[in-house]
Amino acid sequence: MKKSVLAALLLLVTQVQVAMAENVVNIYSYRQPFLINPILETFTKQTGIKTKVVFAKKGLLERLKREGKFSPADVVLTSNFSLLLQLADGGLTQSFQSDTINENVPNAFRDPSHQWIALTKRVRNIYSSKARLGDLSNIGYEDLASNQYKGKICTRSGKHPYNIALVSSMIAHHGEQQTKQWLLGVKANLARKPQGNDRAQVKAIKEGLCDVSLGNSYYFGKMMQDAKQKVWAEAVNINFPNQQDRGSHINVSGVVMAKHAPNKDSALKLINYLTSDDAQQLYASLNMEYPVKSGVKLDPMVASWGTFKEDEISIAKIAGFRIKALALLDETKFDLN
């Protein structure tokens, strides 16, 4: 009995120790493995450094916090900027920089205190029914609250990070009061209670349930690549909102280095690689995202949507309104009937 307990303990230890070995990068990822694996494989091929991943959509931050100085994590990959800032604000990151990063990533997409960098950009687009509304290239987010869209809007939960970020940016531009009115207006225009993901809204437009929806840019590209979903995407136009004024709301995916990263050198190599032409090109072609590095070629389909004006407001400023945004979503009962 004692022996077997000891053996089990040793087994656990070796298992833990393996994760500590050099020549490996341990990744906590909020992004699905099937999105990032091809990029990580190329990294391993080029450098010989192995990668190990734990993927979860919720709670990795808490796990990192509890693990403290013994945490095996080297880097954390996130799918939106709120998480980047929450990790940094929680004191779970350490500063990192390199010439490569400074060269590849524009200033606006790097934390001034070097706690995080963005890797890719995505637009919060407004999709519209080709058949019933046609091109809406002059639309702004503000218009979604106007009477003409009564009963015509579909969206995922207001509390999804992508929508929270959009609401935060509305607060940043228009203040709390106006944003609340806007939310009430949009809610009154909804064709159905917020549900499903961004693709499901496009599907609903195709089926005639609604005419307008909110959705990230890359979903359009991904749907066009999928045999079954292609017909959904073909039923809609992708519009870049607020081109007449401040530009479209941008979110980013990004990376931080964990405070207690055991493999710092390898981690920095990985981050450098993620900003390189090769990796940025893969992000663009595999996931249909906009690379942060300038000069990287867009996927032909993404390029065909044309150039557009980005909302230049700083990420940190938007993120500052996150809690306010959540509070407004609760106050307006946006997700409830």
Place this chain on the structure above:
Amino acid sequence: MHKGWLPRPWTVLAWFIGITLLLPVLALFFEAFSPQAMSPGTEVFSHLWDTVLIDYISNTLLLVFWVALLSVVFGLPVAWLIAMCQFPGRKWLQWAMMLPLAMPSYIIAYVYTDLFDYAGLIQTTLRGWFGWQSPADYAFFEIRSLGGAATMLALVLFPYLYLIVRTSLAEQSYQLIQASRVMGCKPWESFFRVSLPMIRGAIVVALALIGMETLADFATVHYFAVNTLTTAVYDTWLGYNSLTAAAKISVMMLVLVFLFIGLERYSRRQQAVYERQSKQDSDFLYRLTGIKAVLATLWCLTILFFAFVLPLLVLIGYAIDNVDVAWNSEFFRFAGVSFSIAATVAVITVSISLVILSNQRDSNTHEQKWFNRLPSVFASTGYALPGTVLAIGVLIPLTTLDFALNDVLDKWMQWQPGLILSGSVFAIIFAYVVRFNAVAVGAIESSYSKISPSIDMVSKTLGLGRLKLMWLVHLPLLKKGCLTAALLVFIESMKELPAALLLRPFDFETLATYVYQYVSDEQLENASIAALTIVVVGLVPLIFINRLSVKR
């Protein structure tokens, strides 16, 4: 009896287990009422209270109510028919009605949404036939609603009720029913006047389990856009960044659970129905013929169809359509991991439940009863915590222990092994044991209560010690209960998702975590073969155990 308060080793062990399994919940309690985190926590909580919390609470209560009611509607007739009647197909329906257990609720929810929502196959086809253009042209139920979510959950949870009630019906004293029949009761009357009062306890046990499972569900309600207390937990924790407020809401949910458990105990407070002396023989079953037999078979088949066959067929359809993306040569490894973890958890929960319950049984005075009952209550609380919250609850004590361990080892031999407990499979197994022990306790306890105390008395008089009594007398009588418990825990562990997701070590993949990365992107089709494998692997022990229990 007058040995005073000197605890027996058995009692110490039971308490140790109970408190160990309570640790995650305790950790959350401390989090909820920790003074240093009080201020932001209170703010968020009162904001929620002013805005959405009432809606969440009423949704939660409604959901639990509907799931419980539907489970009774689906499960009770099936249990009675199979335990008491002879009709075509009874023999294989007896085990087939357990099949829906193997179907994870997130999969059945996905499949039914795909079929029944506005853009789904059914409505699209109807629109094609009748030329309807928009939702205004016709009325159709909304699958993504509270009713929809309750139906999905009831479809996969009713087998609990079926299983527990059927066993209870089969074990009841047949003399009583025979007597009632002799005295002129019709089968229905004898059901309401004799059987129902006797199986009431079993129904409440089943409903307590079903209610807790419903409370803990996040995947289904989230997918169906139904906001419940679980939603509030996640919103406050991940959105408002306040684990304190989230812990407070979890505590509120736990109060609900204690209510469930209390209700269950209360309903059994006076009850003592011991195992029948007569063996059930098929002569006794009501022989259904003609339209009655057809209806009986049809009722079971209909429920089985919607709860299992239809979703299975749809999954197979997905798999065939997407075989190129859905196949992954690593499935065998994932399946192996899932299987061995589920089996380990099943063995552990059954063993510790036996310890706890046998100690509980060995109580003489009223105070002793009360005192010895606590461990089983403690060891059942984890069941109602949403998986991710439980995972955090597990991380808090385990990391604390890891830090202490590293300190000690560092002083001793300058060696810091790192996160031995919280960073390894241990954390997952511990979390599963905490989560599913309630199921094992429930199943074994109901078997235990059927053993007449006179058996214990006789054994003791004959000089049998505690261990021998357990090993030679109780265990053979508890075999069925233990097997049922092991089976249920195994299947639940196969399906469990959120805790594994957050607690797993690097490159650790179970079938469920693999499926999840696609479900979370609403692309179950791409993981359909893995999803099928979860169902099939869950069936293996089901068939195995069914054989064992039929053979006797």
